[in-house]
Amino acid sequence: MTRGKSTIPSGVSNGEGLLRLNFLYQAAIFMSNNGSSDASDLGRFYLRTMRDVSQKLVIRMDPKVKRSVCKMCDSLLTGKEHVRIKKDKRARSKLLITKCGQCSTTKSKSLHRPAQ
Numbered sequence: 001m002t003r004g005k006s007t008i009p010s011g012v013s014n015g016e017g018l019l020r021l022n023f024l025y026q027a028a029i030f031m032s033n034n035g036s037s038d039a040s041d042l043g044r045f046y047l048r049t050m051r052d053v054s055q056k057l058v059i060r061m062d063p064k065v066k067r068s069v070c071k072m073c074d075s076l077l078t079g080k081e082h083v084r085i086k087k088d089k090r091a092r093s094k095l096l097i098t099k100c101g102q103c104s105t106t107k108s109k110s111l112h113r114p115a116q
């Protein structure tokens with residue numbers, strides 16, 4: 001980074017907040033992939049801080065990022081062990097079911113896209 005110049009484009013509001021959210025998310029991914037329980041706890045702390053910062057600065061997180069965080073315990077929900085696909089017979093569509101490894105909270109999302 002050059003001195004005196006910011007990497008934030010001029011048209012972006014809350015650029016510093018976006019940079020902070022990005023740093024916290026990447027740090028949480030790094031800590032969650034470390035394997036030890038202390039690092040996992042630190043990763044959850046980073047994700048909780050990321051959620052608090054986004055609420056305080058009124059920044060909308062990307063839906064993919066938002067879906068990758070457990071709402072109950074702030075754990076990272078990435079990897080194949082957390083996700084399975086189930087066919088919903090009533091709605092005739094497929095559901096993406098995500099289960100948290102820490103608190104066993106499940107959430108489902110329909111994979112059906114309505115016709116436009």
Ligand SMILES: [Zn+2]
Nearest residue numbers: 070073100103
């Ligand atoms: Zn959880």
